[in-house]
Amino acid sequence: MRLPLAVLAPFALAVPSWSADFADADMELPDRGPWAIYGTPVAVEKSTFARGGTQSLRVVTDNQDTMGGNYEGTSHNLGQFEAGDVLHVSFWFSARESKPIVVGMGRTSFEDRWVLSGTDWTAADLTLRCAQAGNYNIWLSQEGSATEFFLDDFRFEVLRRPQLGTAPEAERATLAGGPLRLTLCKQTGALAGIENTATGEVYAPVGARQPLFGLELLTADGRGYETIPFTEARLTKVDATQGRAQLDFEVPSIATTIVVTIAMHADGSASFTGTVRNGSQRTITAFELPMIYSVCPAADPAKLTLVHPYVCGQIQPDPIKAGGFRTLYPGRAVMGWMDLSGEWGGVYLATHDKESLGTRLLAQPAPGPSFDLSLAKEIVVKPGETWECPEAVPRGA
Numbered sequence: 156m157r158l159p160l161a162v163l164a165p166f167a168l169a170v171p172s173w174s175a176d177f178a179d180a181d182m183e184l185p186d187r188g189p190w191a192i193y194g195t196p197v198a199v200e201k202s203t204f205a206r207g208g209t210q211s212l213r214v215v216t217d218n219q220d221t222m223g224g225n226y227e228g229t230s231h232n233l234g235q236f237e238a239g240d241v242l243h244v245s246f247w248f249s250a251r252e253s254k255p256i257v258v259g260m261g262r263t264s265f266e267d268r269w270v271l272s273g274t275d276w277t278a279a280d281l282t283l284r285c286a287q288a289g290n291y292n293i294w295l296s297q298e299g300s301a302t303e304f305f306l307d308d309f310r311f312e313v314l315r316r317p318q319l320g321t322a323p324e325a326e327r328a329t330l331a332g333g334p335l336r337l338t339l340c341k342q343t344g345a346l347a348g349i350e351n352t353a354t355g356e357v358y359a360p361v362g363a364r365q366p367l368f369g370l371e372l373l374t375a376d377g378r379g380y381e382t383i384p385f386t387e388a389r390l391t392k393v394d395a396t397q398g399r400a401q402l403d404f405e406v407p408s409i410a411t412t413i414v415v416t417i418a419m420h421a422d423g424s425a426s427f428t429g430t431v432r433n434g435s436q437r438t439i440t441a442f443e444l445p446m447i448y449s450v451c452p453a454a455d456p457a458k459l460t461l462v463h464p465y466v467c468g469q470i471q472p473d474p475i476k477a478g479g480f481r482t483l484y485p486g487r488a489v490m491g492w493m494d495l496s497g498e499w500g501g502v503y504l505a506t507h508d509k510e511s512l513g514t515r516l517l518a519q520p521a522p523g524p525s526f527d528l529s530l531a532k533e534i535v536v537k538p539g540e541t542w543e544c545p546e547a548v549p550r551g552a
């Protein structure tokens with residue numbers, strides 16, 4: 156059945172909450188405030204050597220009597236978050252003799268770790284996607300030798316995992332070519348259901364709207380990156396048949412348009428392609444398509460298996476507990492695909508890219524419990540330019 160072409164009034168999803176609660180971010184409190192001592196540093200104290208205002212935080216380590224390996228320094232609580240929330244911390248540091256510092260983020264251990272170095276005041280820009288619900292911290296420490304460094308002007312942003320609500324039944328379109336059946340929300344362009352009609356499994360709940368794509372841009376000052384979530388995109392036109400859909404979006408805040416085409420195939424696969432037309436004054440640095448969110452291709456989530464592309468394909472049993480992965484291909488990953496399966500099969504997601512652009516692959520736990528899978532291309536789309544996103548293929552197997 157061919158659904159009629161519909162021209163929609165712009166319909167925006169709820170705006171995500173960016174929170175910035177981070178006490179003493181500018182280090183101007185008179186005392187140490189919320190900056191905790193961790194391990195056995197020599198000093199964690201305020202200093203008048205400041206990047207902004209009149210104070211910074213001075214951290215001195217001696218690499219002696221340290222706990223948990225070589226680490227010691229200062230830490231700051233970030234707060235309570237859910238699986239799938241994205242924490243973005245930026246700050247400035249200055250380390251004596253340009254010695255590296257190590258930054259960790261996580262709940263009770265470094266779930267991600269960065270080694271930073273620079274001369275004079277240097278900007279740092281770190282992002283962690285929470286793999287589990289819990290209370291998160293940031294630790295700032297030495298690498299493996301005594302050091303002295305100064306910290307100032309922190310900024311903390313939280314991109315909560317989107318809650319997009321339910322697509323009204325009258326606004327759903329169903330796409331299928333083989334056993335993979337996708338449901339789309341014709342109001343928002345959100346994906347709203349993934350099923351395998353061969354096994355009768357529901358991989359992602361039908362009706363529950365999930366994001367389809369995301370963008371990343373350079374900030375206005377060119378020093379950092381800003382994520383534009385799917386919730387900022389408005390669907391302006393949709394044309395859906397059973398085997399194919401074209402969705403036209405605009406992102407008013409950055410004057411950019413995006414066209415996503417989905418084609419369904421008899422083998423149970425789907426092809427996602429996109430066209431991004433950058434009408435903003437900033438450079439677009441990444442385009443994420445598709446986002447295959449909230450999938451659980453298993454009756455028992457503990458029976459999930461994740462095949463991810465480290466080395467020759469690593470098999471991760473119980474990936475909800477193990478935390479999944481984020482990686483870059485080519486890079487640490489040697490293959491541009493991943494596979495999440497349960498008792499009877501599952502979802503395979505691959506990039507088909509002749510240009511071999513850098514591809515970020517993500518498969519990480521989400522509430523439910525379930526998994527969020529996505530592919531993102533690292534690109535440079537300058538103001539006024541148009542870019543064609545190579546094909547990405549999810550398949551129900």
Ligand SMILES: [Ca+2]
Pocket residue numbers: 181182183205206207208209210211307308
């Ligand atoms: Ca300051």
Ligand SMILES: [Ca+2]
Pocket residue numbers: 194195196197216217218219220221227
């Ligand atoms: Ca020490």
